[in-house]
Amino acid sequence: MLTSQKVIDAINEQIGYEFSASLQYFAIGAHFASEALPQLSAHFFQQAEEEKGHALRFIKYVVDAGGRVVIPAIDAPKSKFKTAREAIKLSLDQEIHVTQQINGLVGLARKQNDYITINFLQWFLTEQLEEVSSMDNLLKIIERAGDDLLQADEYLARVGVRAMPEPPAQRE
Numbered sequence: 001m002l003t004s005q006k007v008i009d010a011i012n013e014q015i016g017y018e019f020s021a022s023l024q025y026f027a028i029g030a031h032f033a034s035e036a037l038p039q040l041s042a043h044f045f046q047q048a049e050e051e052k053g054h055a056l057r058f059i060k061y062v063v064d065a066g067g068r069v070v071i072p073a074i075d076a077p078k079s080k081f082k083t084a085r086e087a088i089k090l091s092l093d094q095e096i097h098v099t100q101q102i103n104g105l106v107g108l109a110r111k112q113n114d115y116i117t118i119n120f121l122q123w124f125l126t127e128q129l130e131e132v133s134s135m136d137n138l139l140k141i142i143e144r145a146g147d148d149l150l151q152a153d154e155y156l157a158r159v160g161v162r163a164m165p166e167p168p169a170q171r172e
């Protein structure tokens, strides 16, 4: 096996967190669909697919590294929200929590001089920066819209959730 059982166990746990995040986003997407907010709904359904993709990346890594995939039990997601803000704040807190979990995995791999796992986890660190930033921005958009959620939904259709465009590519 290319890594330790300790790292495999921690990644198996992380697979559960990623599926849990995916279920939470499906639940939030369904909530916004019921509220007739199609852009917000589509955004969360897409996030749900991305989280599923994260779980699959970890599953592939465990298999490639010669470990055994053991998917843990996953709690039911929260499905009822009093306000849009509540659902998006929960999502932001979840992304911050997942970032801490990825940092924890990097810390564990470092302790064991497991450079293959450290290298694999780099992608997730970059991804978390983007996800925390865009969820934080979405929270600001919703807070600015106040009760006018339709306006927020239309804004998302026109502009999206990014706070700023990508910087220009560097010349070689």
Ligand code: FEO
Residues within 6 Å of the ligand: 018, 021, 050, 051, 054, 095, 098, 128, 131
């Ligand atoms: Fe897979 Fe957004 O954490």
